[in-house]
Amino acid sequence: MTPGARVSAAIEILDMVNEGQPVEKALTNWARRSRFAGSKDRAAIRDYVFDVQRTLASDACLGGGRSGRQLMIGRLRAAEADLADLFSGQGHAPYALSEEEVESGAPATDKADRLNLPEWILPEFERSLGAGSDAIAMLLQGRAPITVRVNLGLSTVQAARDALAVEGITAEPNPVCATALTLTDGERKLRNSQTYIQGLVELQDAASQAVVSGLPKGPFRVLDFCAGGGGKALALAALGHSVTAHDAIPARMRDLGFRAERAATRILTVETDDLPDLDPFDVVLCDAPCSGSGAWRRSPAGKWALSQDDLTRLTQTQDTILDTAQNYVAKDGSLIFATCSVLACENEDRVTAFTQRNSGWSASQQTRIGISDASDGFFHASFSRLN
Numbered sequence: 001m002t003p004g005a006r007v008s009a010a011i012e013i014l015d016m017v018n019e020g021q022p023v024e025k026a027l028t029n030w031a032r033r034s035r036f037a038g039s040k041d042r043a044a045i046r047d048y049v050f051d052v053q054r055t056l057a058s059d060a061c062l063g064g065g066r067s068g069r070q071l072m073i074g075r076l077r078a079a080e081a082d083l084a085d086l087f088s089g090q091g092h093a094p095y096a097l098s099e100e101e102v103e104s105g106a107p108a109t110d111k112a113d114r115l116n117l118p119e120w121i122l123p124e125f126e127r128s129l130g131a132g133s134d135a136i137a138m139l140l141q142g143r144a145p146i147t148v149r150v151n152l153g154l155s156t157v158q159a160a161r162d163a164l165a166v167e168g169i170t171a172e173p174n175p176v177c178a179t180a181l182t183l184t185d186g187e188r189k190l191r192n193s194q195t196y197i198q199g200l201v202e203l204q205d206a207a208s209q210a211v212v213s214g215l216p217k218g219p220f221r222v223l224d225f226c227a228g229g230g231g232k233a234l235a236l237a238a239l240g241h242s243v244t245a246h247d248a249i250p251a252r253m254r255d256l257g258f259r260a261e262r263a264a265t266r267i268l269t270v271e272t273d274d275l276p277d278l279d280p281f282d283v284v285l286c287d288a289p290c291s292g293s294g295a296w297r298r299s300p301a302g303k304w305a306l307s308q309d310d311l312t313r314l315t316q317t318q319d320t321i322l323d324t325a326q327n328y329v330a331k332d333g334s335l336i337f338a339t340c341s342v343l344a345c346e347n348e349d350r351v352t353a354f355t356q357r358n359s360g361w362s363a364s365q366q367t368r369i370g371i372s373d374a375s376d377g378f379f380h381a382s383f384s385r386l387n
Contacts, residue, residue: 001041004086004093007072009034009041010048011094014068023053023301043188051075053300054141057113064104069094074105116141120308125293128344132370136342139371144297146183147174147375148190148201149209149231151263153238155200157181163195176375177213179235180206199262204231205295207369207378211287211338212236214367214380220282223275225325230256230267232287237265241283244268246275280330288318290339290346294369294377315345322354326361331385335361338380342371347379354383362386 001009009030016026027049031042052059052071055078060066063074072094076083089095112119115137126133148171150160157173161181164171169189174180181201183190190196190203212235215222219240224233227245230253237243237260245267247253253269260267270278291311296303322337329335337354339346351363361383371377 001037002091002093004088004091006041006044006048007076007086008092008094009037009045010052011068011072013045013049014052014071017049017053017301018066018068023049039188048072048075050143050300053304054143054297055116056300056304057116058108058141061108061113062105064101070101070105073097073101077105116303118303118306121303121306121311124311124343124345128342128347136371136377139373140296140300140303142297144295144376145174145206145374146187146190147180147204147206147209148183148196149204149235149238150179150181151200151202151234151238152179153240154198154264160195160200163200164190164193167193167195169193169195174206174374176206176369176372177210179213180204180209180375182206182374197262199264202231202234202259202263204235205340205376205378207294207375208232208340209235210369210375211336211378211380212239215283215285215336216334218282221279222283222285223278223281223325223328225284225286225328226288226321227256227269228252228287230259232285233267234259234263234265236285237267238263244270244278244281246270246272248272275328278328280333281328282330282333283336284325284329284333285336285338286321286325287338287340288321290314290318290341291343292340293346294340294342294371294379297371298376311343311345315350318346318350319353319357322350323357326358326383329385333384335383336380337383338378340376340378342368342377342379347381351381351383360386 013026013030052075059071059074062077063070087094087097108114129136150157161171168186170185171181171183174182212232222236222241222243224245227233227247233243233245292302363381364384365382369378
């Protein structure tokens with residue numbers, strides 16, 4: 001595909017998103033009916049679509065509107081690309097800009113548009129992050145680092161790094177967590193690499209890894225109460241813990257058995273009705289559903305889809321999860337609460353609310369991991385019983 005044809009494809013996909021399709025579904029639907037597109041074409045188009053989602057508001061200002069075409073005009077203007085070359089009408093490129101399009105659009109002036117955040121969330125964002133909130137919002141407009149977790153059950157960090165290098169993938173130590181390697185070159189080769197296929201590494205953000213590595217040293221019996229796809233369960237098992245995985249929607253764990261087999265470990269999965277029959281656990285980890293604000297670089301559509309009512313419901317769900325999960329903690333055990341959010345209403349406020357509702361528990365530790373070039377934003381807190 002020509003560069004202009006890639007722009008046309010991105011416009012088509014963005015229009016599909018505007019019509020209500022989730023970003024990933026729109027990308028998949030386009031790819032299925034566009035078999036002519038090679039892997040490099042698909043990767044470039046995907047980058048365009050996700051870049052627009054990260055900077056949707058400012059791109060709409062620069063492009064003069066929110067149609068797929070206007071958003072791509074805005075994105076390319078921000079990147080100082082040659083619009084006349086890309087919008088030529090030749091070789092499946094989009095048609096040339098009209099006089100009106102040439103004259104339309106201007107840099108964002110409103111703060112929410114400049115920061116590419118929904119206006120309603122600005123007060124909570126600023127309350128949560130203080131003087132650094134604008135800088136964090138700007139970081140969220142860029143691409144996230146691609147990080148893997150080294151499976152210490154099968155390899156050492158250096159051995160995994162060396163194995164990746166042999167396959168043309170450059171990995172550097174990550175400062176946030178000792179088990180993390182940040183991929184700096186050849187990252188698109190990862191899923192087809194033997195290092196990945198044989199379970200030596202697993203895709204996982206460094207901050208997410210740090211939550212696991214910061215848990216009490218064991219081995220312990222651990223319940224991953226909100227396991228989802230099982231990334232933290234796998235990390236826990238690699239450290240030698242005996243891990244039971246649970247999720248309120250069991251289908252989310254459907255790939256966990258395969259992933260555990262690849263990692264040469266074993267994880268027991270259970271449904272909610274089974275939990276009362278199990279012995280209490282030394283550690284219960286609640287990586288609760290949240291806004292995902294700490295990971296909006298990876299899932300940028302999430303920040304535009306989130307509403308104030310959604311956020312309120314999420315905090316209520318987080319409270320319910322903690323109140324339920326405490327019942328499965330052994331007398332001298334630990335209850336761990338975690339989110340990939342940077343919002344205080346989902347983090348510190350939930351810790352305070354839990355201890356106020358449950359006088360027998362105290363928060364022994366609260367840790368924020370900030371959004372950076374090395375990792376997503378994360379929060380975790382540890383609770384212990386007072387007697």
